[in-house]
Amino acid sequence: MPVLRLFGGHPAGRLIAATFPQVSLYYNSEMSSTDDRGLALRVLQGDRTAFGEIVLRHQQAVFNAAYRVVGNVHDAEDAAQEAFIRAYRFFDRYDPERPLEPWLKRIAVNVCLNRLDGRRPIASLDNELAPASDPGPGPEVQAVNQDRARRIRAELVRLPPRYRAVIELRHFQDLSYDEIARELRRPLSDVKSDLFRARKLLAERLKDLR
Amino acid sequence: MNHLSDSQLNEYLDHALTAAEARQVEAHLHTCRDCQIRMTDLQHLFSRLMDLEEVPLPRDLAALVLNKLPHQTKSAWTPALAAQLGAVLGVLAWLSWQIAGRVQFPNFRVLQIPPWTFPAMESLVPAVNLSEVPVRISLTLPQLTLSLPNLPALPIAASAAEITAIGIASLLIWLAGNVILLRGRTENGR
Numbered sequence: 001m002p003v004l005r006l007f008g009g010h011p012a013g014r015l016i017a018a019t020f021p022q023v024s025l026y027y028n029s030e031m032s033s034t035d036d037r038g039l040a041l042r043v044l045q046g047d048r049t050a051f052g053e054i055v056l057r058h059q060q061a062v063f064n065a066a067y068r069v070v071g072n073v074h075d076a077e078d079a080a081q082e083a084f085i086r087a088y089r090f091f092d093r094y095d096p097e098r099p100l101e102p103w104l105k106r107i108a109v110n111v112c113l114n115r116l117d118g119r120r121p122i123a124s125l126d127n128e129l130a131p132a133s134d135p136g137p138g139p140e141v142q143a144v145n146q147d148r149a150r151r152i153r154a155e156l157v158r159l160p161p162r163y164r165a166v167i168e169l170r171h172f173q174d175l176s177y178d179e180i181a182r183e184l185r186r187p188l189s190d191v192k193s194d195l196f197r198a199r200k201l202l203a204e205r206l207k208d209l210r
Numbered sequence: 211m212n213h214l215s216d217s218q219l220n221e222y223l224d225h226a227l228t229a230a231e232a233r234q235v236e237a238h239l240h241t242c243r244d245c246q247i248r249m250t251d252l253q254h255l256f257s258r259l260m261d262l263e264e265v266p267l268p269r270d271l272a273a274l275v276l277n278k279l280p281h282q283t284k285s286a287w288t289p290a291l292a293a294q295l296g297a298v299l300g301v302l303a304w305l306s307w308q309i310a311g312r313v314q315f316p317n318f319r320v321l322q323i324p325p326w327t328f329p330a331m332e333s334l335v336p337a338v339n340l341s342e343v344p345v346r347i348s349l350t351l352p353q354l355t356l357s358l359p360n361l362p363a364l365p366i367a368a369s370a371a372e373i374t375a376i377g378i379a380s381l382l383i384w385l386a387g388n389v390i391l392l393r394g395r396t397e398n399g400r
Contacts, residue, residue, distance in 0.1 A: 055272040064264045084275045171259045196220045203255040
């Protein structure tokens, strides 16, 4: 498989490349969605290598969507893989005229929900991974930011899975109430109720966070 | 004074209220300290979630995903499979129609079992003379007679060449379909 370097000259990309040289394959936001459209059309014609490029471009975003819902790296990797495989199997349902990454992330959330269904909530997270972008000035600020991020993720994971899903879809994927209801195949009233309760719980639990 | 509901606060921040409803919420917030605090807490939560940075993916998933991909997407194989099945079913339907037009189906006879009556006790247990040793007992079971229905006779001899040709055609269509379906695997070295 050809190695693609997709960072361009972005400092965040250089930081990632320096920190994780083995994973120098991230989606660069400068890339246009027209590239996705071309790749999608190739996949629809049976080109598997085009799908490989799609995975390279969007694996970071899909992994993070899964990570926010399942709360640990191992499960998030598995869920991201399953999401891509499911996307490939049902690629004929994807409309190449629409953005690809949101579609992939929505699949990832559904995969996570299926996996979490019936499983007990995860009590603790992995040690927080370093943020993917430049955290800003100085190691102290960086440490504070990482503590804060770890705490927020921990509280997210303490929520029931269906609460996590609506938080993910509303706050990180910017779906409307109606879109979330359609995606999760749940009544609109349930979606709103879950979202509002999840926010209330999170706000109460994070109140002491500076 | 009635405070704003959680639903109003949330829907205001989600821009899910109508313009008139949003104005009502804003008017209330100007006069109600409690609701201002609740709104601020909610806004802080929004900011915290928005500021949550992405974490790096520890390893490349592309190779792993490609190794696990099914051989073809559904859109690619469904028409081929449908065409293959359609062709074979078509041939079979034509064959059935041909045969149905020539075969005289016989009247099947229902499996006949003769009426069975419990034999008289005397026939089952013959008279025993207890004074004789050893005692002999003989049992006679009733006999059932079964008759099989007559099987239909196919006019194979009359159209053997046709049926052979149809069979070969079905086989060739099936093989051609398999070649189409398996091409994707061959291309991927599997």
